[in-house]
Amino acid sequence: MKGSNSFLVAFALLGFACSLASAFDPDPLQDFCVALKDTENGVFVNGKFCKDPKLAVADDFFFSGLNKPGNTSNLVGSNVTTVNVDQIPGLNTLGISLARLDFAPYGGLNPPHIHPRGTEILVVVEGTLYVGFVTSNPDNRLFTKILNPGDVFVFPIGLIHFQFNIGQTNAVAFAGLSSQNAGVITIANAVFGSNPPINPDVLTKAFQLDKNVVTYLQSRFWSD
Structure with missing residues (x-):
């Protein structure tokens, strides 16, 4: 009886998977x-x-x-x-x-x-x-x-x-x-040129840069 139940469960799962596949x-x-x-x-x-x-x-x-x-x-x-x-x-x-x-x-x-x-x-x-x-x-x-x-x-x-x-x-x-x-996501533009800008504290820690460098980079990036 236990084996029969396992078969029914497996069959039901297979049917469910097939229904997803066909959908x-x-x-x-x-x-x-x-x-x-x-x-x-x-x-x-x-x-x-x-x-x-x-x-x-x-x-x-x-x-x-x-x-x-x-x-x-x-x-x-x-x-x-x-x-x-x-x-x-x-x-x-x-x-x-x-x-x-x-x-x-x-x-x-x-x-x-x-x-x-x-x-x-x-x-x-x-x-x-x-x-x-x-x-x-x-x-x-x-x-x-x-x-x-x-x-x-x-x-x-x-x-x-x-x-x-x-x-x-x-x-x-x-x-x-x-x-x-x-x-397309241009990495430098997305990180340093987002609108509105990402908080410089986040980028300072993420890139291990001086905050003044991050601020400078945020002022530099062009938009394509």
Whole structure:
């Protein structure tokens, strides 16, 4: 009798697990779901309203301009041109996006940052980049590589990573991301440039810095 009860419990748990599995389907159940800002004529799916598929047009899946260099005349000497669901409405629910990265000659930097919702795969088409990412606690291992045109490197989802131009000419790279909107958190900006600012006492202790240094850093960080 005891064995029979155990079987029934196990069977019930298996049925419950199967019901959860069948209730979750991460893949789109339609050909496409073009994002729409008009909430009166759309259906809400994956964080966006979607237009009637019969009204979709080719331009919903189109973007032009990645052949144009980005403006790198800023404090870090880089520019990222994103092509996500905000630029191509047809990307909604498809789990993919793209970016062009431009770097000024030696010193152009895409500062340490994370993409909370996507893995990034980067291919260099011009120049030479020093790239890397850091693993999570407690190891915090640094993986780095020098990339030349045609080289590819992957940055796992959620890990801090960067790209730095070590060449004497402009550098250009393209990145694919495993999300329609991978998001970005620039570490220095988030920590020292938050709005409102983090209490300097917190940062002084966290970074083991003089409070005057923390205050100075909070006054320096640009917004992208």
